[in-house]
Amino acid sequence: MATANMGITLSAKSVNAGKVTFEANNDSKDVVHEMVVAPLASPDAILPFNEGEGKVDEDAAGHIGEVAELEPGQSGALTVNLKPGTYILYCNIPGHYMAGMWTTIEVK
Helix, strand or coil: EEEEEEEEEEECCCECCEEEEEEEEEEECCCCEEEEEECCCCCCCCCCCCCCCEECCCHHHCCCCEEEEEEECEEEEEEEEECCEEEEECCCCCCCCCCCCEEEECCC
């Protein structure tokens, strides 16, 4: 997975259930990003959002892991055990999720 300034690009749109490793690369030249993984009840589910903080309420969203703040050019990895379903990957730096920095992945 690679992150652009306000987008997330996946190398695959689906993966097999079980142990999954996400490798996050912050390709930005000047912006810190992170990658949070959470399950979705459905592909069009809306995440609980805290307007005051400008970010997703990670606990209410069902946060299952993250690659914390990556400085520009940095990389990190996260391995989680995923059951079949739809998951969202998003950046929860204030303002980034609402700017479109998220994508979904299907676990089969």
